[in-house]
Amino acid sequence: MRHVRGYDLARPTSIGLMVGIMLPLVILPMLSIFIVGMRKGVGFFWASLVSPEAIYALKLSMVTSFWATVFNVLFGLLAAYVLSRYDFWGRNAVIVTISLPTAIPTAVAGFALLALWGPQGTLGRFLFPAEGNQLMFTTYAIILANIFVTFPLAFGVIKPVFDTMSRSLEEASATIGATRWQTFWHVTLPSLRGAIVTGALLTFARAVGEFGSTILVSGNLAGMTQTAPLYIYAKYNSGEAGALEAANAIAIVLALLSFVIFSVLFFARDWLELEAQEA
Numbered sequence: 001m002r003h004v005r006g007y008d009l010a011r012p013t014s015i016g017l018m019v020g021i022m023l024p025l026v027i028l029p030m031l032s033i034f035i036v037g038m039r040k041g042v043g044f045f046w047a048s049l050v051s052p053e054a055i056y057a058l059k060l061s062m063v064t065s066f067w068a069t070v071f072n073v074l075f076g077l078l079a080a081y082v083l084s085r086y087d088f089w090g091r092n093a094v095i096v097t098i099s100l101p102t103a104i105p106t107a108v109a110g111f112a113l114l115a116l117w118g119p120q121g122t123l124g125r126f127l128f129p130a131e132g133n134q135l136m137f138t139t140y141a142i143i144l145a146n147i148f149v150t151f152p153l154a155f156g157v158i159k160p161v162f163d164t165m166s167r168s169l170e171e172a173s174a175t176i177g178a179t180r181w182q183t184f185w186h187v188t189l190p191s192l193r194g195a196i197v198t199g200a201l202l203t204f205a206r207a208v209g210e211f212g213s214t215i216l217v218s219g220n221l222a223g224m225t226q227t228a229p230l231y232i233y234a235k236y237n238s239g240e241a242g243a244l245e246a247a248n249a250i251a252i253v254l255a256l257l258s259f260v261i262f263s264v265l266f267f268a269r270d271w272l273e274l275e276a277q278e279a
Contacts, residue, residue, distance in 0.1 A: 106212025
């Protein structure tokens with residue numbers, strides 16, 4: 001009987017402890033951006049959201065994140081296929097290198113890109129010698145930074161599926177005369193749909209919120225190279241009346257977008273796994 005009572009007491013205590021830790025570290029900070037963003041009223045919130053600079057920053061974040069996601073999903077597929085199907089010298093070093101951006105501070109990533117592609121960079125000074133003809137401080141630099149910081153995400157989701165995938169269907173496809181490309185397209189790729197969707201959503205969510213590397217390579221020019229996170233930073237530091245609420249309006253959009261993405265990943269997880277099994 002004591003054991004049962006102890007168990008009954010442990011359940012609410014454990015839940016309460018978990019929520020108590022989450023409250024100041026996660027829940028209240030997230031709620032605060034909604035409180036601050038709305039404290040001047042819905043009208044001010046909407047006006048802040050539809051201002052030309054805010055709309056441009058949101059669109060730029062969406063576009064640059066989209067292209068970074070496309071590139072890294074395609075690369076993740078290629079790298080996962082090669083590293084799962086072939087054994088070669090230096091294979092482990094390649095895996096470590098692909099995973100490295102997750103351990104590098106994003107500010108360091110930005111400096112690394114500047115050191116390579118910047119006006120005085122190792123390659124940049126030769127490839128872009130003309131004044132005004134630069135890769136850095138453009139939309140392409142933002143895409144490059146997003147690719148760098150999200151490089152391992154799609155690969156990290158897709159490769160384990162490759163590793164555990166049965167090769168019997170691929171072998172059967174080969175025996176009936178299908179080419180390697182036909183086998184990959186009609187047999188292998190359908191089995192990876194869940195992993196591809198998951199990797200794409202994780203990559204996009206991470207790219208949309210990127211700040212550290214982007215601020216270094218973009219120049220943070222309003223209406224030109226200012227993404228949504230940079231817009232929030234610039235507004236917060238401007239000191240203008242209502243700037244804090246305007247910054248929080250965009251922060252609310254990014255927070256809701258992240259919530260939607262991770263909700264899809266969580267609630268559609270069983271469906272994505274079932275799709276992979278049926279394929």
